[in-house]
Amino acid sequence: MILTDAEKAMLDGHRGKAHQKAMELLVRYGEALGAERFVDTTNVAGVPGTSNPFLEKYYTHPGDRYDVVYSLYDLDSDEVVQVPRVSVNSCHLQGGTDPENWQTLGMKPEQLRISQAGEAGAERLGIKVLKTCTPYLAGNVPKFGEHCAWMESSAVVYCNSVLGARTNTEGRESTSAAMITGKIPDWGFHRDEYRFASHRIDVEVPVESLMDWGMLGYFVGESVGERIPVLVGNFARPDLIRHKHFGAAAASSGGVEMYHMVGVTPEAPTYEAALGPNRKVETFTYGAAERRRTYETLNARGKDTDVDYVMLGCPHAALEQIQEICGLLEGRKINSGVRLWVFTSRAVRAISDREGYSKIIRDAGGVVLTDTCSAIGQALPPNTKVAALDSAKQVHYLPAIMGIQAWFGSTADCINAALTGKWNGVAP
Amino acid sequence: MSEAATAAEIIRLRGRKVVGGVAEGEALVTRQTISGWGGVNFMTGTIIETRHELRGVSFANKVLVCPGAKGSSGWSSVFHQARLAGTAPLAMIFNEMTTKIALGCVVMRVPSITDLDRDPLDVIETGDWVRVDADNGIVEIRKSPRRSR
Numbered sequence: 001m002i003l004t005d006a007e008k009a010m011l012d013g014h015r016g017k018a019h020q021k022a023m024e025l026l027v028r029y030g031e032a033l034g035a036e037r038f039v040d041t042t043n044v045a046g047v048p049g050t051s052n053p054f055l056e057k058y059y060t061h062p063g064d065r066y067d068v069v070y071s072l073y074d075l076d077s078d079e080v081v082q083v084p085r086v087s088v089n090s091c092h093l094q095g096g097t098d099p100e101n102w103q104t105l106g107m108k109p110e111q112l113r114i115s116q117a118g119e120a121g122a123e124r125l126g127i128k129v130l131k132t133c134t135p136y137l138a139g140n141v142p143k144f145g146e147h148c149a150w151m152e153s154s155a156v157v158y159c160n161s162v163l164g165a166r167t168n169t170e171g172r173e174s175t176s177a178a179m180i181t182g183k184i185p186d187w188g189f190h191r192d193e194y195r196f197a198s199h200r201i202d203v204e205v206p207v208e209s210l211m212d213w214g215m216l217g218y219f220v221g222e223s224v225g226e227r228i229p230v231l232v233g234n235f236a237r238p239d240l241i242r243h244k245h246f247g248a249a250a251a252s253s254g255g256v257e258m259y260h261m262v263g264v265t266p267e268a269p270t271y272e273a274a275l276g277p278n279r280k281v282e283t284f285t286y287g288a289a290e291r292r293r294t295y296e297t298l299n300a301r302g303k304d305t306d307v308d309y310v311m312l313g314c315p316h317a318a319l320e321q322i323q324e325i326c327g328l329l330e331g332r333k334i335n336s337g338v339r340l341w342v343f344t345s346r347a348v349r350a351i352s353d354r355e356g357y358s359k360i361i362r363d364a365g366g367v368v369l370t371d372t373c374s375a376i377g378q379a380l381p382p383n384t385k386v387a388a389l390d391s392a393k394q395v396h397y398l399p400a401i402m403g404i405q406a407w408f409g410s411t412a413d414c415i416n417a418a419l420t421g422k423w424n425g426v427a428p
Numbered sequence: 429m430s431e432a433a434t435a436a437e438i439i440r441l442r443g444r445k446v447v448g449g450v451a452e453g454e455a456l457v458t459r460q461t462i463s464g465w466g467g468v469n470f471m472t473g474t475i476i477e478t479r480h481e482l483r484g485v486s487f488a489n490k491v492l493v494c495p496g497a498k499g500s501s502g503w504s505s506v507f508h509q510a511r512l513a514g515t516a517p518l519a520m521i522f523n524e525m526t527t528k529i530a531l532g533c534v535v536m537r538v539p540s541i542t543d544l545d546r547d548p549l550d551v552i553e554t555g556d557w558v559r560v561d562a563d564n565g566i567v568e569i570r571k572s573p574r575r576s577r
Contacts, residue, residue, distance in 0.1 A: 025534070032446045032530040032540070054471075058512050073508070076535050151501040168527040171504035173535055188527060225461065226498060226526060255461070255498035255526065301478060375466065397466040397500075400478045 001030045001185075002037050010181060017081040018071075022177035025076050026185065029174055035185035042182070043148040043165070044090040045135050045155065046175025048074060048127055049083075050118045052096065053110065066121030074176035083125060086179040091128040091140050093152050094316070095119070095371045097379070104341075104367060105379040127179065131371040132345030134244065134316040136163070139347060144266060147190055149178040153257070154248035154315045154393065160258035162243045164266035166190050169257050189258060195267060196276030197260050199224040203233030204287040210245050211410040212428070213238055214392035216286060217246035219294045221254030223284040230260040230274040230281075237264055241318050248315050249392035295427050298392055298408035301399035302423065309384040310334075310366075310418040311374050311398070312411065313343030314391035321411070322348070322357045322368065328415040329364040335421035339381035340366030343373045366418070375401055388417040388425075439551055441567040443521075443544035447533045451519040452559035455552050455569075456490035458482050461524070464532065465502025473515030491558040492517035493548050496524030503528035508535040519560035521548045521567060541567055 003011065011027065013020040030038065049070040061068050063080050071080045097107045097115050119129050130138045133152050142148050142165035150156050150167040159165045168188040170178070178184045188194050201223065207216050220229050229250075238246065238261075250256035260268035268274035275281065284290075312325060325342060334340050342361060344352065349370050352358045358368045374380055374387075375397045386405040389395045395408040407417070409425030417423050460481055462468070467477035473488035488510075497503050510516040520533050520540040533540035539562035548567065552558060555572035 028447075028534045029531055032534050033525065033527065034444070054509060054513075076508070153499065153501050156501065169501045170527060171501055171531040171535075173504055173508065174527070174531050226496070226524065252499060255528070396478075400476050401466055 001027055001035060007038060007183065016084065018083050018180055021071065021075045021077040021081055022180040023183070025173060025177045026181065026183055030185035030187070033185050033187045035187040037186045038183040039147050039186040039190050040182055041147045041149045041178055041184045042088055043140070043142050043146055044088055044175050044178045045093050045140065045148070045150040045152065046090070046170065046179065047093055047095070047151065047172050048090070048125070048176045048179060049121045050095065051114050053114070056114060065117060066124070070121070070176060074173055076173055084180065085126045088179065088182040090126070090179040091130045091135055092122050093130070093135065093155070094133045094373070094376050095131045096377050098369045098371045101367065101369050105369065105372070105377055106382065107379065130345060130347065132316045132347070134318070134345055137316065137318055137348060138345040147184070149175050149184040151175050153251035154244065156257050157247035157251045157259065158243060160189055160195070161247060161260070161265050193276070195258060196228065196278050197230035197274045198227045198278055198281055199229045200281045200283040201229050201231045202283060202285045203231055203235050204285060205291055207235040209410060210242060211390065213242040213246040214249045215291060215294045215298065215428070217249030218253045218298060218392040218396070219286055219290055220259070221250035221252060221256050224254055224256065226255030226257065228258050228260070229256065230262065230268060230271065232262060232271065241321060244315050244318070245391065252393040252396040291428055298395050301395070301405055302386070302407040303405050304386050305423045307386050307388045307407065307417040307421060307423050308338055309381050309387040310338060310340045310414050311343070311387055311389055311394065312414060314373050314375070314389070314394035317342055317344040317348065319348050319351055322352050324411060325415060326357050326360040328412055329360060332364060332419055334365040334418040337421050338418050340364070340418045341374070342366060342368045344368060344370060346370045374398055378402065380404065386423070388414045388423060390414045437571050439569040439571070441544045441546055441548060441551065441569070443541040443565050443567065445562045445565050446520070446530060446540035446542050447538060448563045449539035450559070450561045450563065451491070451539045452557065453489060453491050453518040455493055455554055455556045455558045456482070456485065456487050457493040457549065457552050457554045459495065459549055461495050461498040463499035464497065464504070464506040464528065465500035467499055468506050468510070470506050470510040470515060471513055473510055486515065487517045488515040490517055491519045491521065491560060493521045493552050495549065496522050497526050497529035497532065501528070504531040504535050507532040511536045519558070519562070521552070521558070521560065523547065523549070541565060
């Protein structure tokens with residue numbers, strides 16, 4: 001890689017051990033990618049220094065625990081270094097437990113302790129502890145063209161596609177190193193030539209509801225893998241929440257990090273602009289048969305119609321979604337055999353609490369939780385066998401991770417299951 | 429099949445070093461991309477993704493041959509912890525470069541190669557003996573006797 005003088009100085013240790021170890025990792029990473037240089041990043045989102053019971057047991061080294069994990073794991077260093085304050089705007093994405101409702105989540109005091117120690121360490125470094133997979137709903141909205149280094153595939157695809165900012169799907173180690181150095185390899189989505197569509201999706205059925213957009217996203221990911229699709233068709237202009245669910249689904253079933261929608265997303269004013277120099281693109285059609293097949297795939301892990309768990313808020317719920325849930329609950333009580341957990345960011349819950357939405361959900365028998373979700377926190381209500389989910393992403397992960405059954409449907413299908421204890425979702 | 433005939437059947441591929449080093453072992457091949465977080469149990473090195481053709485199979489101490497990585501940005505974290513747990517692959521051979529697999533290979537610290545002159549998925553089968561010399565960008569394949577032609 002070609003390094004600037006400032007980058008060489010970091011690599012040579014003139015800025016201290018932490019900068020040196022961070023640069024060493026970034027150079028190894030850049031060389032693995034085949035990148036030629038670094039780009040300056042001004043917005044980093046990761047999970048810096050976060051520990052877990054496995055890492056706690058593994059790293060027996062003496063010294064400050066946050067520095068130990070940040071050095072040996074995040075920076076993949078062989079020695080423990082003192083980690084300085086971060087040099088660029090940095091935030092912490094989702095975590096493992098809600099510090100206020102950890103007992104509801106079934107967390108052990110030890111897990112809470114590890115989580116809170118990590119949070120204190122991040123704060124010490126000047127990292128904003130947003131604790132959400134939706135930083136763009138919690139005060140971190142990158143600008144068009146801004147070079148970012150973000151983790152969280154659903155946030156990455158939103159950042160590139162909807163905001164027109166630039167990030168690859170970074171990992172924990174690269175984001176933690178970028179927080180210290182302000183550098184990330186100039187590769188992939190940082191470069192103009194990488195951002196054009198290579199695949200076309202002809203959408204031939206109406207796509208309106210959140211569920212519609214989740215299914216379409218799942219289909220797109222399965223079709224194009226990690227390529228960049230451009231969507232063409234007569235679909236209604238999606239709002240923020242629909243983009244959030246579409247992108248999260250496409251990033252889970254495939255590895256979609258950016259998509260174009262002609263006349264909708266900022267780098268696709270026209271079909272030709274989305275394609276750039278690409279002329280020959282493979283086309284997939286999303287019609288009634290594909291929609292039906294996607295629905296069946298998403299419900300492949302559902303068998304028993306007796307539902308005992310409803311999880312909403314993947315990716316973390318926006319305030320509009322919490323309002324919708326409150327409307328659907330309508331002062332009723334959920335079934336005594338069902339738990340209803342709604343996950344969101346701390347920022348959104350603060351408003352939800354003040355506006356009385358959290359209380360409406362609590363009075364109905366549910367709870368609004370922050371920081372995590374059932375997949376990330378690996379937390380389910382006791383004896384959960386069958387879950388109902390309105391997120392294609394969550395249904396992709398949760399049954400595999402937790403070994404339970406799961407149904408996929410609309411938010412209304414899920415609230416209906418919470419009220420009755422029965423799954424009554426219907427195929428589109 | 430005689431020893432000599434087996435020895436003669438060494439196929440050599442050339443590619444680009446992703447992470448340096450030399451390792452050899454039995455190949456585990458999949459034509460499906462691999463999910464890290466949510467797709468792998470790092471304590472055992474086992475693929476857990478629903479509907480994956482390797483579901484229930486462990487890549488621990490194998491030369492993992494795959495098209496590439498997909499899914500969550502926790503990819504590198506899961507494979508990093510697999511290294512700590514002693515369940516990481518011995519080496520990596522893959523086709524599609526992504527940030528996930530690049531960073532994952534870096535923190536696993538295993539010899540890794542991509543951009544090969546023939547598609548490794550066409551050449552290598554599960555059970556073949558594979559030597560990965562990432563420093564020189566060379567992959568040598570000795571076909572498993574029961575499968576060799």
